[in-house]
Amino acid sequence: MTAADRAALLRLARATLVAHLAGRPLPSLPGSAGAALRRGAFVTITERGGALRGCVGHVADERPLGEVVREMTVAAARDDPRFPPVEPEELPRLALEISVLTAAAPLPLDPVDPARIVIGRDGLIVRRGRQIGLLLPQVAAEYHWGPAVFLAAACRKAGLAPDAWQEAGTEVLRFEADVFGETGEGGTVKGEG
Secondary structure (H helix, E strand, O other), X not given: OOHHHHHHHHHHHXXXXXXXXXXXXXXXXXXXXXXXXXXXXXXXXXXXXXXXXXXXXXXXXXXXXXXXXXXXXXXXXXXXXXXXXXXXXXXHHEEEEEEEEOOXXXXXXXXXXXXXXXXXXXXXXXXXXXXXXXXXXXXXXXXXXXXXXXXXXXXXXXXXXXXXXXXXXXXXXXXXEEEEEEEOOOOEEEOOO
């Protein structure tokens, strides 16, 4: 993704949030090459200063990224069950971050080796049957977790015991994310490297 792709997707997310909160039609998709990529993505809404306000994503890569970002922006503002819906008066205090995902790949089993997880680079998906937990790569770095603690947190998010990653029948996948977002007033782009 180029810096121009990132900026176009952030502008789309911001315009989507503004339109959603005003009850207006959502903006059209940008014409950038990055918006046409078929990738999964998460949109995170934080209060300026860092407090989480909503985060929702779509892992599958079957739709254009612009569509996913637009849909997940609305979902993060309205559907994250941890928070009440975002209200229009909050808009000036909110910042957006987008995590564009790579395809998830299973970690080698027998057993899963936590040393294969790179904190800050790898995100995790833990799955057993219908129970699924996903944590973005930036979560472990933000909380200063090591690989085993990261695995345990992903298990808990799936509703499993913290050591379920060591049990037969539990699948552990890792993925990477291109993470970029707004900083400060005016919505400048961060994470362009």
